[in-house]
Amino acid sequence: MAKSDVPETAPMSEAEYADQLKRATLASSLGSALEYFDFALYGLCTALIFNTLFFPQDNPAMATVASFATFGVGFIARPFGGLIFGRLGDIIGRKWVLVVTIILMGGASTAIGFLPTYDSVGMLAPILLVIARLVQGFGAGAEQTGSSVLMAEYAPVKQRGFFAALPYIGIQAGSLMASVAFFLLTLMPEKQLLAWGWRIPFLASFLLILLALFIRMHLRESPTFVELKANDQVAEHPLKELFSTGMPGLVAAFGMRMAENGGSYMLQTLSMSYVVAVAGSNADRGVLSWGVALGALVGLFTVPFSGALSDRFGRRVIYRAGSVFLLLFAFPAWWLLSLGNHYIAVAVVTLGVGFGVNFMLGPQCAMFPELFGARHRYLGVAMARELSAVVAGGLAGVLGSYIIAVSNANWMLMGVYMTVLAAVTTLSTFMVPETAGRDLTRLEDAVRLPENERGDVTTRVPGVADTLGYQSVAASN
Incomplete structure (x- = not known):
């Protein structure tokens, strides 16, 4: 065959x-x-x-x-x-x-x-x-x-x-x-x-x-969807399910994206506009763009490395490490950018993106799918990522540019902005349970509504342990 x-x-x-x-x-x-x-x-x-x-x-x-x-x-x-x-x-x-x-x-x-x-x-x-x-x-x-x-x-x-x-x-x-x-x-x-x-x-x-x-x-x-289909558990109305039972996970994921997505946009795009505003006619956009390239180069290693670390130490602690890094990095980073030195700016962007942002991105890859139940997982992750990008990344460009324009490139205000984003993400990591090793055939979300606010739900796809011979079923939090 x-x-x-x-x-x-x-x-x-x-x-x-x-x-x-x-x-x-x-x-x-x-x-x-x-x-x-x-x-x-x-x-x-x-x-x-x-x-x-x-x-x-x-x-x-x-x-x-x-x-x-x-x-x-x-x-x-x-x-x-x-x-x-x-x-x-x-x-x-x-x-x-x-x-x-x-x-x-x-x-x-x-x-x-x-x-x-x-x-x-x-x-x-x-x-x-x-x-x-x-x-x-x-x-x-x-x-x-x-x-x-x-x-x-x-x-x-x-x-x-x-x-x-x-x-x-x-x-x-x-x-x-x-x-x-x-x-x-x-x-x-x-x-x-x-x-x-x-x-x-x-x-x-x-x-x-x-x-x-x-x-x-x-x-x-994917093995999970195959089992859903085989056991007649595929959702007919995943959007309804997501917004009736999945809102806590959606809100938590939304918050966790603020520093990762918003911080990335600030460092990779706004930082260049900021240094150009500070340096004026001495600005060399070609040199500044190397910060983005080097950050991506570092990310080739730090994204899978932080993902692997989350397997050993848990998703939350590694994700939180990245957000706390940006929290502590925010004010020193924007002060260094205010010096107008192109090579210092490249180092700031490389460090912030390569380690701060990517240490959140690595564990996020597994954590977000683990937050949602099998019947509305694709939709849940999509809505968490795309809606948060409008607020985190989109607003960062508009609001950040406005702050630079009206404050005469005040580095402290930019530091406050990034600190707020990092603080929201850090707090959001306390809203979710540890998801590493979660059984992805479970039908309920990792972050659940109070018992009296949710309907009855089957714990997981029936019979999955017998058919998923190559994938062990881990205990769920």
């Missing part, structure tokens, strides 16, 4: 499980790399290329503003993608949603490489760019969530933190690839760059799509 003919419910041998675990890791990592390659590349092109090619040039400043608006459109679409595909992931399965999201996300990115410019078709050019960005963000809204859920449900229980963190290496790798690709583009003569050179990396992303799609099509559904 060919591998493609093997029923999803057929028991896996140890060798088959090892092969599927490898496929799941590759499929998830490639998707993450593609998502962040496109995200970072689009951001780098926004102010230097798209503003010139896709908008009228009678007012260059407004063209740049309009270009950044198309960048923001992707963030608006992400929560909607998370809601729709998160719901589908709990109804039809993790695998097939990830197949759809990689097609949507990668297809839109490749399409950008084919778009006509303003000189060719006028206002149709920015309209097409916005549509492509909306589709890209719509698919990305559930891509990262699906990768973490799939890996958490596939991973060996005692090494779940490490394996679930592996796809997030793709985030770091994608950011690095985009930085290198953009640097190589800037070596081209400007005429060739604007004529056709900028299209190359967007078109090249098609190769990543094909590879990720091939691997995902040959991947079996």
Whole structure:
């Protein structure tokens, strides 16, 4: 019998499980790399290329503003993608949603490489760019969530933190690839760059799509969802379940994202704007951008390392270590940035992102799927990640820029802002029980409503211990 003919419910041998675990890791990592390659590349092109090619040039400043608006459109679409595909992931399965999201996300990115410019078709050019960005963000809204859920449900229980963190290496790798690709583009003569050179990396992303799609099509559904389906436990209305019983976990996860997502945005983006404001005409944006690249390079090691540490010492203590690091780092970091020294700024960003942010990101990969019950896990993680990103990352850009503008780049106010984000996350880690080793076939959330506020729920998928021979069932907190 060919591998493609093997029923999803057929028991896996140890060798088959090892092969599927490898496929799941590759499929998830490639998707993450593609998502962040496109995200970072689009951001780098926004102010230097798209503003010139896709908008009228009678007012260059407004063209740049309009270009950044198309960048923001992707963030608006992400929560909607998370809601729709998160719901589908709990109804039809993790695998097939990830197949759809990689097609949507990668297809839109490749399409950008084919778009006509303003000189060719006028206002149709920015309209097409916005549509492509909306589709890209719509698919990305559930891509990262699906990768973490799939890996958490596939991973060996005692090494779940490490394996679930592996796809997030793709985030770091994608950011690095985009930085290198953009640097190589800037070596081209400007005429060739604007004529056709900028299209190359967007078109090249098609190769990543094909590879990720091939691997995902040959991947079996996650063991947890297979058991849900086999025992007729798949939720018909996961959104209703999430908002009726899963709100405590959703609120806790939302709070835990404040320092990780908001702190990341402050360090990787606002810090550069801040140093430019302080240094003025002496600012060298090229040198400052190396902080982001080096932070991503460090993250290639600290994300899986912190995930592995969470397997040994628990998710909460490692997550809390990252948030406390940022809590203590906030004021010294912004004071150092206020000196206007480019190389000190690079060191600050590298240290803050590489260790503070990534020591939360590593355990988060397994912790968030462990917070939610099996019937609404995909949707729960998607809503926690995408809604919090609007508040943490989106507000950080607007509010942070406003503080810099009205306070004459007062470092203490920026330090207060980051301290508040870190404090919220630190407190949120006390709202959840330890989730390491939690049985992912359980149907209730780790953070539960009081007994009189929730309906009766089956403890876990019946009969799972007999069919999941390759995955031990751990005790739940």
